[in-house]
Amino acid sequence: MSLAIVHHPAFDAQFDAAHRFPMSKFTRLAQILVEDGLADGGFFQPIPAPEHWLELAHAPAYVEAVLTQRVDRATEKAIGFAVDDRVAMRSRCATGGTVLAARLALERGIACNTAGGSHHAAREGGAGFSVFNDVAVAASVMLADGEVGRVLVFDCDVHQGDGTARIFADDRRVFTLSIHGERNYPHPKAVSDLDLGLPDKTGDEDYLAVLPELLATAFDRAHPDIVFYNAGVDPHVDDRLGRLSLTDTGLAERDRRVIGFFRDRDVPVAGVIGGGYSRDIEALSRRHSILHRVAAAFA
Structure with a gap:
C-alpha cells in the first residue's frame, strides 16, 4: 500500500517571494512528491x-476573529503576518489536513500531511507563524469523538512546541514531548511533559544519540493510541532560523528512528512537516520531502 499523503492547494496562501515565511514551499513540496512518484495515486x-x-x-x-479576518494587530504581529481571507482558509485547510492524516493513520498505520506543525498557536491566539494549532485541534477532535483515548505529540521542530504544551497542560490524555534548540525561539519556554533543549550547533551524532531514551520514556509514560510526529526540518545546518547542525542524512535517520520505533510497536503515526526556513525553495521543499520518503517505507 502506498503512503497516504494529505494535500490541499489552499496550503499555499501565495505570499510575496520576499516574505520571511517561505509560503511557496507547500506547492513545491506537493509537486516534488508527484514528480518523484511518492504521490502517484494522488493526494487525499x-x-x-x-x-x-x-x-x-x-x-x-479567537476562532471567530480568524474566520472573519478581524484578528487584532498585536496578535498578527505575534503571528508574523496578517490574517486575511487566504491565510484564514490556509489555516483551516492545514488543520483539516492534520485531522485527515490522523484518521488515515488509524486506518493504515501511517499517513502524512504536506503542511501542519503550527505548534506555537495557543488557546487564546496565534504566534510564531502559527494561526491554528493543527495538531492540538486534531488530537482534541479525535479524543472528543472517541477515536483514541491517549495521544503522544512527538515534536522535533527546532523551536519548542510551546502552544501545544500550554493547550494540554492539564489534560493527562495528551503527552507532549519537545526536542528543540534551547537558545532558540520561543522565550520563555513552556513546560511540556518532556522537554529536551539542545545547545547550538548540535549535529547528527549527538542528536541521534538522545533519541532512544526519549522514545522509550515517551512511550512508557504516554501509552499512546496515536502519535503526532512533527518532523520540522529547521534543525538543519542550512536553516535560516535553526541554530542546530543536522544534515539531510541526519534528518532522514531521525525520521526513520522515530517512525520506526512506533510502527514496530503498532502505534499509528500521523506526520506533519513543521518548520523550515530558506530562500532556496527548491532545497527547502526537498528537505521537507524527507518525511514522506521515509514514511513511505513504513506504509
Missing part, C-alpha cells in the same frame, strides 16, 4: 476545519 484532500473543531483547542473569540 481535507475539508477546511469547521468552527466547532477549532474551538476544541482555541478560544471561541
Whole structure:
C-alpha cells in the first residue's frame, strides 16, 4: 500500500517571494512528491476545519476573529503576518489536513500531511507563524469523538512546541514531548511533559544519540493510541532560523528512528512537516520531502 499523503492547494496562501515565511514551499513540496512518484495515486484532500473543531483547542473569540479576518494587530504581529481571507482558509485547510492524516493513520498505520506543525498557536491566539494549532485541534477532535483515548505529540521542530504544551497542560490524555534548540525561539519556554533543549550547533551524532531514551520514556509514560510526529526540518545546518547542525542524512535517520520505533510497536503515526526556513525553495521543499520518503517505507 502506498503512503497516504494529505494535500490541499489552499496550503499555499501565495505570499510575496520576499516574505520571511517561505509560503511557496507547500506547492513545491506537493509537486516534488508527484514528480518523484511518492504521490502517484494522488493526494487525499481535507475539508477546511469547521468552527466547532477549532474551538476544541482555541478560544471561541479567537476562532471567530480568524474566520472573519478581524484578528487584532498585536496578535498578527505575534503571528508574523496578517490574517486575511487566504491565510484564514490556509489555516483551516492545514488543520483539516492534520485531522485527515490522523484518521488515515488509524486506518493504515501511517499517513502524512504536506503542511501542519503550527505548534506555537495557543488557546487564546496565534504566534510564531502559527494561526491554528493543527495538531492540538486534531488530537482534541479525535479524543472528543472517541477515536483514541491517549495521544503522544512527538515534536522535533527546532523551536519548542510551546502552544501545544500550554493547550494540554492539564489534560493527562495528551503527552507532549519537545526536542528543540534551547537558545532558540520561543522565550520563555513552556513546560511540556518532556522537554529536551539542545545547545547550538548540535549535529547528527549527538542528536541521534538522545533519541532512544526519549522514545522509550515517551512511550512508557504516554501509552499512546496515536502519535503526532512533527518532523520540522529547521534543525538543519542550512536553516535560516535553526541554530542546530543536522544534515539531510541526519534528518532522514531521525525520521526513520522515530517512525520506526512506533510502527514496530503498532502505534499509528500521523506526520506533519513543521518548520523550515530558506530562500532556496527548491532545497527547502526537498528537505521537507524527507518525511514522506521515509514514511513511505513504513506504509
